[in-house]
Amino acid sequence: MSDSIAGLSFEDALAELERIVRGLEGGQQKLEDAITCYERGTALKRHCEAKLAEAEARVQAIVERADGSLALKDAD
Numbered sequence: 001m002s003d004s005i006a007g008l009s010f011e012d013a014l015a016e017l018e019r020i021v022r023g024l025e026g027g028q029q030k031l032e033d034a035i036t037c038y039e040r041g042t043a044l045k046r047h048c049e050a051k052l053a054e055a056e057a058r059v060q061a062i063v064e065r066a067d068g069s070l071a072l073k074d075a076d
Helices: 010-026 029-061
Strands: 062-064 070-072
Touching: 010 029, 029 062
Parallel strands: none
Antiparallel strands: 062 070
């Protein structure tokens, strides 16, 4: 994955991906530009999926104690 993508937050990557999709849907790009955008969009999609998986793992690691306080779940 490109270093420029790896440093993006989920929100920034998603916003860029949405811009790419709108551009591709418009159909006004030259073929080579469209292919380049599609490749970047694919990398952005993978980045977003990884960020979501990471967030999901963090949320699943949090458990509520009987007294209502939160704690990290022990790794098995």
